[in-house]
Amino acid sequence: FIYCLTTGIYMLDAWERYVFNSCLILVLSMSFYTAYAFL
Amino acid sequence: WNSPGIWVTYALLTAFMHLVLLSMPWFTTSVAWTLTNVVHGVGMYLFLHTIKGTPFETSDQGKYRYSTHWEQMDSGTQFTAARKFFMTTPIVLYILASFYSKYEFTHFVINTIILLLSLLPKLPQLHGVR
């Protein structure tokens, strides 16, 4: 609930929140992978 | 556009975008930097130089209805701090992108085109020019 409020996705519809969260998880996992691969 | 908050946000979003591109394993560093420069240049061009009017009704009898964001900044006064800041960032990005792409010719051309796309509309001589 606080996460939705702080990122502002509280205002978005359910499908938009789903898209946003998927992108965010994708980006974070790729970042961790790349950080692991590079480091 | 004058508030330090939006400058910090703008820098954070640009850096975050670069990290996203950098974390895609199939992009090399130079492609990631050039893409950052391209996405940033095109995005800022669309937002600053194509969108016209204001997101809400103003009581200025439509004075700013046909002005772009950049022309409305500081009510058209040139060489303000905000304008200097938003002119400097594309140049910094261009220098970084050229450096990290090791001045490879193709990247250099792309980055230079994007730099011109970012700087030309911001010149005082082109204020209000269509």
Added chain:
Amino acid sequence: VRNHIAMAIVLLFGWLRDFLNEHVFTPEPSAHEQEDLKDFVPLYTTFERFFVRNVIERGYDVLHRPVCTVPGAVIDIRERKFSSSGKFLGLTGKVFRNVVNLGSYNYLGFAQNEGVCADAAVKAVAELGTGVCSNRFEVGNYEIHSKLERKMAEFLGVEDCMTFGMGFATNSMNIPCLVGKGCLVISDACNHASLAIGCKISGATIRVFKHNDMKDLEKILRHSIVEGHPRTYRSWKKILIIVEGIYSMEGTIVNLPEVIRLKKKYKAYVYLDEAHSIGSLGSRARGVTDYFDIDPTEIDVLMGTFTKSFGASGGYIAGRRELVEHLRLNSHSACYGVSMSPPVAQQALSSLNVIMSEEGKERITQLAANTRLFREKLRTFGFIVYGHEDSPVVPLLAYLPSHIACFSREMLARGYGVVVAGFPSTPLGESRVRFCISSALSKQQILDALEAISDIGDIMRLKISAKQIL
């Protein structure tokens, strides 16, 4: 930074939605001007429509609540829900009863449908009808209007007063009669839109000083007088300083003694808009001049409305007789606007009589007590609250647009109606909940409301004031 990122995310998804609507689903009719309207002046700029469609409409259920009773201490609100497409709001049939009203401008509690005022208004309907259908120059000049004007002049302690059927028009239609080309208007940055429009229509040169910042006002006064008119360098015909008694979005009270000092020092005129402060400030409810114990005749133009503290509508301008006579002859509103409806004038007159009686003193004392209790508790909780300790307009900073939508929904779920304000009527980073305290609220209702606000503040982590007041 969080604000801008949150707004950037909402804008990003707005573009995504428009793209999908344009190329995948049914195109949104309001996204573009209609083909057959192409030759007309565009009704709105596409960016404005985009913003309304993708940012403001997401919180429509919060912004337009159907109130089914008089906006008194408690109200009934009909529930509405978004349709599945997220575009339309439909009534669900459920009614929230006896919702405690913390949002209306009802400072002295005259928004009632029973009692002395209501009975007199009903009688006025029977005697004088509801519509006047003419302006003050022709057959729209009733005895009740003159009575209200005399009573208002007596209440304010000035020579004469003139009333108008609409509060907004009182500013926008009369300022052009006071200043024109070659004059200078120095206006507060947070002045109401009606003042801004009135100044623009007048053609005078407008300078804006920082909100309630008297140093900035003096600096602008000095520079303007020294430099003169920007193009002709002639001296100004007259300088009018326009301020408000209470600023409805900031909750601040104007620093009137300082304004008067500057007025005398630089020989300027003062236009004081008391839309919110008349009836809600001062030991005798006579507004900000009463609050600072200043002689009202020191203010050149006293303006106010009957909307907030009198439970009526319309506005007045008061001052010296020459000023009012000049306005009677030249005011656009007096000859183009219809006069005030008689029952509304009667409502203002009755509430004026009550305010000037013993009961009025009780109401204003109750309002002051409620205001101080409410503000002090909010600060103790740790909220960031704007404005003056004695101002009944209490803006509580919520910052993010999503915060104000959530706050309003949570408050309604607990049985409280609040008004929230966000961009563009406030700066992007300063969305707020604006409480308007009323003397009609009992102490218990105030305390219960504070408990609910504190509870929601914990859930949403809004208690972020660095100045923790022990």
